[in-house]
Amino acid sequence: MIKNICAGIVLFNPNIERLNENINAIKGQVSKIFLYDNNSDNISQIENLVKKNNNLILIKGKRNNGIAYALNKIIEISYNNKFSWCLTLDQDSICSSNLISSFLKYIKKDRVAIICPFILNNDKYTVESMKKLNLPKCQIIVDPMKCITSASLTNINIIRSLGGFNEKLFIDCVDTDINCRIIGHDYKILQDNEAYLLQTMGKAKKIGILNALYSLTNLDFFRKVMNVPVYGDLRLYYMSRNSRYIRKTYHNPSKKVSFTYMLTQFLYFTVFFPINRSRVKIWRAVIKGFNDYKNIK
Structure with a gap:
């Protein structure tokens, strides 16, 4: 199943050390990682990082067209490379080591458009405090704000059938918009509470x-x-x-x-x-x- 799964990371002036952590956390879990760069100032550092990793492919944008445009490019190249699922990631978010292996339990369920993890953002939760919540192993998301783009395993065919991400939004609510369309078309968003993402929202x-x-x-x-x-x-x-x-x-x-x-x-x-x-x-x-x-x- 992992052969059908790739990852895509949208870049814009990333912190290279944090990006390296991000890549190291996910590269053993997927077949390929596509990096789409939105015309970063530190592109030479990104290129050096890519040279050190065999399963990375860098796509360089000529200007910053926003996260939705970059996500559509990642979905397009994933589809052209015969992948069925793409894990979309922010440049500064770190996945748990069991992310994909845990997601695989739900990948064949009917009409699943996205599988997302529990989000640990800005130290508001720790792994320990998350476990104390006694959440169900998996739950269906009905609020489109409760699933973010980062660490969402996305069904490529379903997303393409819905028209992809709305590029006019540029940034912010891009995930909410696609989630509204997913739910509105009777597809499912699942949250796997046995996997998690360490996320930074702004400079906390x-x-x-x-x-x-x-x-x-x-x-x-x-x-x-x-x-x-x-x-x-x-x-x-x-x-x-x-x-x-x-x-x-x-x-x-x-x-x-x-x-x-x-x-x-x-x-x-x-x-x-x-x-x-x-x-x-x-x-x-x-x-x-x-x-x-x-x-x-």
């Missing part, structure tokens, strides 16, 4: 008082908010724009793209982002994104 900043409150109360709310991911203003623009596009395009997609949820999230960023960030620029980006959603067609 630990909030001391919230961390202390979590230690004192052990309340799940404080665990979720004690590490704030720090995004640039351009990323906030896409978050605002694309979440509104999802709200307007799909029926009841997820509470996590609702106006109230997104407003609360941007207020949270406003309070807890580093003090040197301009709050005026943050909200200009958010408001511009909110107004620009209609330009996505």
Whole structure:
């Protein structure tokens, strides 16, 4: 079965050490790894890394066309190389050593479009705390926000039949958009809770008082908010724009793209982002994104 599985990693100015960890974690689990580079400044370092690994293929983009475009290129080259499944990965995420072997238990189930792992992001969960949750071994995902692109084992034929990833989104909500279409067409997204992914969302900043409150109360709310991911203003623009596009395009997609949820999230960023960030620029980006959603067609 592994002969039918490849991996694809989208690159943009990656930290080479972290990328190397990423590759080492997955290269023994798949037949081939395709790297699509979005015109990185450190392309020479990436090329040197590729030379040291036999099963890597590097595709160099002439400019940064966004993550959705890169994912479509990876799906296309995977299909042309006769692979049935592609594990899509972010450049800074590390897979568990049992990821693919665990996924194989579900790969032949009917109408499965994606198999994803449990996500350990920004130290909000540890492997130990994940195990204490007593989750089912596998569950069907019905909320499109609860499955991300990174470490998702993707059924190539199904994704192609749905038109691939929406390149006009560029970045953010790309996974939510495809998940909405998957669920809307009665395909399945499975979460395998015996496998996991170590993920970094933005440059995480630990909030001391919230961390202390979590230690004192052990309340799940404080665990979720004690590490704030720090995004640039351009990323906030896409978050605002694309979440509104999802709200307007799909029926009841997820509470996590609702106006109230997104407003609360941007207020949270406003309070807890580093003090040197301009709050005026943050909200200009958010408001511009909110107004620009209609330009996505």
